[in-house]
Amino acid sequence: MDDRDSPAVRRRDLLGLSAAALAGAATVTAPAAAAAPRAPEQEAEVTPPEDLMREHGVLKRLLLVYREGIRRIEGGERAPTQPLNAATRIIRGFIEDYHEHLEEKYVFPRLREVGRLTGTVSVLLLQHRRGRELTERILTATRHARGARAAPTLVADMAAFVRMYEPHEAREDTVVFPAFREVVPAKEFLRLAELFEDEEHRRFGPRGFEGVVDQVADIEKALGVYDLSRFTPAG
Numbered sequence: 001m002d003d004r005d006s007p008a009v010r011r012r013d014l015l016g017l018s019a020a021a022l023a024g025a026a027t028v029t030a031p032a033a034a035a036a037p038r039a040p041e042q043e044a045e046v047t048p049p050e051d052l053m054r055e056h057g058v059l060k061r062l063l064l065v066y067r068e069g070i071r072r073i074e075g076g077e078r079a080p081t082q083p084l085n086a087a088t089r090i091i092r093g094f095i096e097d098y099h100e101h102l103e104e105k106y107v108f109p110r111l112r113e114v115g116r117l118t119g120t121v122s123v124l125l126l127q128h129r130r131g132r133e134l135t136e137r138i139l140t141a142t143r144h145a146r147g148a149r150a151a152p153t154l155v156a157d158m159a160a161f162v163r164m165y166e167p168h169e170a171r172e173d174t175v176v177f178p179a180f181r182e183v184v185p186a187k188e189f190l191r192l193a194e195l196f197e198d199e200e201h202r203r204f205g206p207r208g209f210e211g212v213v214d215q216v217a218d219i220e221k222a223l224g225v226y227d228l229s230r231f232t233p234a235g
């Protein structure tokens, strides 16, 4: 229906570049990729690490929503349970059941197979489990319109979630995904790129990622944290 549906050749072109980069010495990877010619009419495909990292962008925005919830409750306002519940449901459906599922099924096992980052992967897996426990409690605490009664545990659980996931996703972006990129052969990278995209659309419909981002933007608007300029310090 859109330009996502005709990309097999483009994907091979992309992965051709990836294969060249992977085949080369580490010192020439970046210049080789930077120097590769690109036809202006072609849209570059989303690679597995980019896919996972933009999902982290969604998570960052939801952590901001949690921060705003914490700020309001600690300031004496009523807990904004409806937008917080909507945010937590996206964390459950998009981050935990989808994004972390991809990490646990395709990323972490590949690193373990080759003995890379095994200690880090164990910590990340434990954090996924702890995150799900926190999410379960936050879902319960925000289920009803009047959340004031649950506010003390709600604040502590949201704060723990933010504190854990900021370093969690930063470590994945800067260490885990680059290592994954190094150990996956180019052909498998192609297969995973297609698999990730198919799974995204199977779970989240034709608009996939973009539809989830729109839902997050609606939550941010409801809480007054959507406007980017709001975060610019005064000059």
Ligand SMILES: [Fe+2]
Residues within 6 Å of the ligand: 100, 103, 124, 128, 168, 172
């Ligand atoms: Fe993770």
Ligand SMILES: [Fe+2]
Residues within 6 Å of the ligand: 052, 056, 099, 100, 103, 169, 172
């Ligand atoms: Fe992640």
